[in-house]
Amino acid sequence: MRKRVVGSLVAAAICMTGVAHAGPWEDGMAAYNRGDYVPAVQVFRGMAKAGNAKAQMMLGSMYQRGQGVAKSSSRAFMWLTLAASRGDAKAKVELKTVEATMTADDLSQARAMMQACEASDYRNCEY
Numbered sequence: 001m002r003k004r005v006v007g008s009l010v011a012a013a014i015c016m017t018g019v020a021h022a023g024p025w026e027d028g029m030a031a032y033n034r035g036d037y038v039p040a041v042q043v044f045r046g047m048a049k050a051g052n053a054k055a056q057m058m059l060g061s062m063y064q065r066g067q068g069v070a071k072s073s074s075r076a077f078m079w080l081t082l083a084a085s086r087g088d089a090k091a092k093v094e095l096k097t098v099e100a101t102m103t104a105d106d107l108s109q110a111r112a113m114m115q116a117c118e119a120s121d122y123r124n125c126e127y
Contacts, residue, residue, distance in 0.1 A: 024043050024046070028044050028058070032058070037062065037067040040058075040067075041067075041069055043055075044058045044059050048079060048125070053082075053087065053088040056086070056091070059079040060076045060079035060080030060082075060091060060098070061094060063076035063079060064080075073102050073106055075110070076098045077095065077098050077106075078110050078114040080095040080098060081095060081110075081114055
């Protein structure tokens with residue numbers, strides 16, 4: 001009975017104050033959705049380095065569009081490829097679009113960046 005009362009009090013406090021704690025993904029998406037791209041990139045980059053496919057896809061998309069970062073097909077390709085290799089369906093679709101705009105040299109550079117990133121266990125992904 002005590003747990004139910006305490007839980008109800010916590011829920012009531014959240015409703016009254018409007019304060020709830022979101023995770024990094026929610027924080028990143030909130031920043032992205034309001035057009036605040038630099039903080040969104042910072043959140044997604046940390047998650048992407050930890051191997052989060054959704055964050056990798058978001059970084060790739062943001063590099064493709066130049067949102068909060070300098071526009072870069074090579075970096076978009078790298079992050080989208082990493083996300084696609086983890087099964088992210090949206091990344092697979094966006095990857096085809098990016099790849100179609102790249103030269104052979106661009107693709108080679110992007111693949112080298114991706115291999116260095118993966119080989120370092122995401123420590124050398126400052127792209």
